Amino acid sequence: MSKNLLTFVLPLMALIMLAASPLYAEQHIARRLGHPSTRFADPLHTPEDLRDRLTSQKLKADVAVIVNLCEDWRGNLSDFLQAAATAPITPLQIPIGARLKAMSTRKDGKPRLIRNLIWGGIEPIDAYEFSFYSKGRRYRCVTPKLCCNFWVEDAGPDLRTPILKLECSAPEAVSTYRPVKVCLTVNNAGDVTDELVTVTLPVPEGAIFVKPSGETHAAARRVFWRISNLAPGVSKQLCADFKATQPGTLAFESSARSAVARPVESWCSTRISGIPAVRFEVVDIDDPIEVGRQETYELSVTNQGLTTLTNVKIVCTLESSQQFVSCTGATTAQAQGRTITTAPLSTLSSKDTVKWQVVVKSLAPGDVRFTAELTSDQFKRPINETEATHQY
Secondary structure, three states, rough: OHHHHHHHHHHHHHHHHHHHOOOOOOOOEEEEOOOOOOOOOOOOOOHHHHHHHHOOOOHHHHHHHHHHOOOOOOOHHHHHHHHHOOOOOOOEEOOOEEEEEEEEEEEEEEEEEEEEEEEEEOOOOOEEEEEEEOOOOOEEEEEEEOOOOOEEEEEOOOOOOEEEEEEEOOOEEOOOOEEEEEEEEEEEOOOOOOEEEEEEEEOOOOOEEEEEEEEOOOOEEEEEEEEEEOOOEEEEEEEEEEEEOOEEEEEEEEEEEEEOOOOEEEEEEEEOOOOOOOOEEEEEOOOOEEEOOOOEEEEEEOOOOOOOOOEEEEEEEEEOOEEEEEEEOOOOOEEEOOOEOOOEEEEOOOOOOOEEEEEEEEOOEEEEEEOOOOOOOOOOOOEEEEEEEEOO
């Protein structure tokens, strides 16, 4: 065979072999689109047309061939089909001279893929595109409207991530031993599902479990919840009931963590007010008492409740047959006529007792009543006590 003949035959054989392959790898210049013999499917007029073409049962096998021939494709075909059916589709214009990674076509009715293509037409290409994710990568599908000659290209790693948000809510104030309902709201503000989120709520000092809706860890004194597959935009509310054993402030410090998202924390608190209770006693030391002698009344105040009493004050009233002599005790006192008023005691702690001694002189015989009235900030109504004394 002559040298000139070899020069002609070898390139021709190469072209024949390339035409027989479903994949064209050398650089091509495309000048026209939409020929019925080379277009992948019928022309497109709306995004819904594209969905119909890519998800139709008739074209299912051909679509799979093109997707799997795309150079950068490493994903799952099911993810592509799901995106073709549901992903937002936007218009795209491909300029003259643009280099395209690939484009599908047909030869003898069979699907083929041309790679490394230059658009050399006289007008830009009107196309549609949509993006989707599969197996940790982001992909882009581009489809010219005239020919539906779609292709898929890798757009980089999947940078989506779940973003956790956590809110804590609790009542502003609750009485001691009353239920305190604490609710946590965890939300995925990201753009991908978080497979497992763990929310933890430690039990504050001075509180006990009542009704936890999650799992409890008694030794660590905490309640925790596990949330599987928290989808983007989804919120879950998690609640637990506690009781406080003493007045003060219960601080609830919660946290949410997952293997992917950054951990978040939240804080809320409830003021625990103790239930007020008081024992007020008035006792005469000597009874009966002779006229002209002195009687001592002992006033005793015990804080039986679980909250501090404030501004504790006593007002005593004598009958006309008695005369004030003196008053000693927890605070000073003043007498005006037959009324004796103690200076307010600023605070009386829980379980503490204070006393006063009021000394009076018996002026005339009779069955007298010594009255005393106790007031405090914690009681809306005064507390009254009366002690009977026989004077002779």
